[in-house]
Amino acid sequence: MRRVPPLFGLGMLILSAGPTPSVRADDINDYPTAARADYVFGCMKTNGDTRQALERCSCSIDVIATILPYERYVAADTVLSMAQVPGALGSQFRTTEFAKTAIDELRRAQAEAEVRCF
Numbered sequence: 001m002r003r004v005p006p007l008f009g010l011g012m013l014i015l016s017a018g019p020t021p022s023v024r025a026d027d028i029n030d031y032p033t034a035a036r037a038d039y040v041f042g043c044m045k046t047n048g049d050t051r052q053a054l055e056r057c058s059c060s061i062d063v064i065a066t067i068l069p070y071e072r073y074v075a076a077d078t079v080l081s082m083a084q085v086p087g088a089l090g091s092q093f094r095t096t097e098f099a100k101t102a103i104d105e106l107r108r109a110q111a112e113a114e115v116r117c118f
Contacts, residue, residue, distance in 0.1 A: 030070040036061050059117035060110075067109040076106035 036058075043057035044050075064073065079102045082093035093099050 029065065031061070031065045031073070032070070035070065035073075036065075039064075056117045060113040063113035063116050064106075064109045067112060068105060072102065072105060073109075076102040079103055080106070 039061040040054065040057045043060060044053045047053040047057065068076075079093050079099045083090055083099065083103075085093070
C-alpha cells in the first residue's frame with residue numbers, strides 16, 4: 001500500500017475548503033519558464049554550479065520578476081547584449097537614454113536580488 005505524502009493531504013484539504021478567487025498564472029508570473037531557466041543556468045555557471053547556487057539563483061530571478069515586468073527585463077537584456085557589439089551599432093545601445101534607463105532598472109532589480117538571495 002502506497003502512503004500519501006503529508007503535504008498532498010494538506011493540499012487536498014486546502015482544495016476542498018471551498019472556492020477561491022480565480023487567479024490566472026499570467027496575473028502573477030509573466031516570466032516564461034524558459035527565461036527563468038536561462039537566467040538560473042547562467043547565474044549558476046557564474047556562482048559555482050552547486051545546489052546552493054541553484055537555490056540562490058532561483059531566488060534571484062524570482063526577486064527580479066517581482067520588481068521588473070518581463071517586457072522590461074527582455075528590453076534590458078537585449079540592450080546589454082547589443083551594447084557589446086563594436087562600432088556604431090553597439091554605440092546606440094550604450095549611449096541612448098532608453099538604453100541607460102533599461103540597464104539601470106535591471107541593475108537595481110539585480111542589486112535587490114543580490115541583497116535578498118546571496
